[in-house]
Amino acid sequence: MIESITILPGKNKFGITETFSRIDIYPGEIVGVVGPTGSGKSALIEDIEQLAQGDTSTQRRVLINGTVPDISMRFDPKKKLIAQLSQNMNFLADMTVREFLQLHAKCRGKDLNLVEQVVYHANTLTGEPITENMNLTVLSGGQSRSLMVADVAFISDSPIVLIDEIENAGIKKHLAMELLSGKGKIILVVTHDPLLALLTSRRMVMKNGGVEKIFNTTTHETDLCVELNRMDRELFRIRERVRLGEEIVA
Numbered sequence: 457m458i459e460s461i462t463i464l465p466g467k468n469k470f471g472i473t474e475t476f477s478r479i480d481i482y483p484g485e486i487v488g489v490v491g492p493t494g495s496g497k498s499a500l501i502e503d504i505e506q507l508a509q510g511d512t513s514t515q516r517r518v519l520i521n522g523t524v525p526d527i528s529m530r531f532d533p534k535k536k537l538i539a540q541l542s543q544n545m546n547f548l549a550d551m552t553v554r555e556f557l558q559l560h561a562k563c564r565g566k567d568l569n570l571v572e573q574v575v576y577h578a579n580t581l582t583g584e585p586i587t588e589n590m591n592l593t594v595l596s597g598g599q600s601r602s603l604m605v606a607d608v609a610f611i612s613d614s615p616i617v618l619i620d621e622i623e624n625a626g627i628k629k630h631l632a633m634e635l636l637s638g639k640g641k642i643i644l645v646v647t648h649d650p651l652l653a654l655l656t657s658r659r660m661v662m663k664n665g666g667v668e669k670i671f672n673t674t675t676h677e678t679d680l681c682v683e684l685n686r687m688d689r690e691l692f693r694i695r696e697r698v699r700l701g702e703e704i705v706a
């Protein structure tokens with residue numbers, strides 16, 4: 457059972473110690489990571505992925521439930537608490553969606569009936585329908601990403617999910633986050649997208665490889681996020697219609 461993860465300060469690229477004392481994150485929370493290119497967002501996500509103990513370039517330490525995690529948690533894939541969705545992931549296997557999901561469910565000791573559920577939910581995230589007998593290699597970027605999100609939600613089902621930039625995939629981001637966070641997971645999302653950044657409860661602002669500050673999302677920002685989400689849905693709807701060769705009227 458994960459009750460919390462804690463990030464303890466390390467050093468930025470200039471060797472200066474980060475100014476926060478500790479950052480505790482609890483299940484059900486979505487935390488954003490923002491900052492310019494090269495500011496250290498991916499490095500922070502990787503520290504968590506590796507459960508760093510002062511042994512990465514940032515020298516940060518990561519605790520689980522307030523203590524140093526067991527060494528087996530760091531290196532044994534069966535004990536992995538963490539699922540990561542990174543921008544450059546693609547399916548390479550020559551098998552169908554069904555075969556892949558069944559194999560994965562089996563490896564994870566999960567019910568094979570989950571396959572249907574994963575495909576169903578993946579289809580709520582993308583405009584291009586995915587069927588179980590499609591080959592993985594023919595899936596578009598949006599379809600692959602939707603399938604990965606649904607897989608992480610139902611089959612991988614790790615309590616901690618790290619997402620490095622979901623925005624360019626052309627999927628319903630808001631729904632994807634709901635699907636992932638609904639199950640009491642801890643989610644960290646690296647993003648340049650205001651829709652996702654304002655969806656979080658707080659965001660870490662990165663600069664020169666260190667956490668510069670931590671913002672709590674304001675009520676104004678949360679209201680704005682609702683409006684941005686409405687616009688995003690509309691954009692998604694129009695994009696799909698344009699792609700289907702339809703004329704957009706009113």
Ligand SMILES: Nc1ncnc2c1ncn2[C@@H]1O[C@H](COP(=O)(O)OP(=O)(O)OP(=O)(O)O)[C@@H](O)[C@H]1O
Pocket residue numbers: 467468469470491492493494495496497498499500513514662664665666
């Ligand atoms: N605290 C640090 N100490 C030393 N090196 C660091 C630190 N933080 C990040 N780096 C290094 O700086 C480089 C850029 O960092 P990183 O890839 O994390 O940036 P990013 O914010 O993810 O950028 P992008 O938006 O382009 O993905 C990497 O080589 C990373 O290893």
Ligand SMILES: [Mg+2]
Pocket residue numbers: 497498499620
């Ligand atoms: Mg990065």
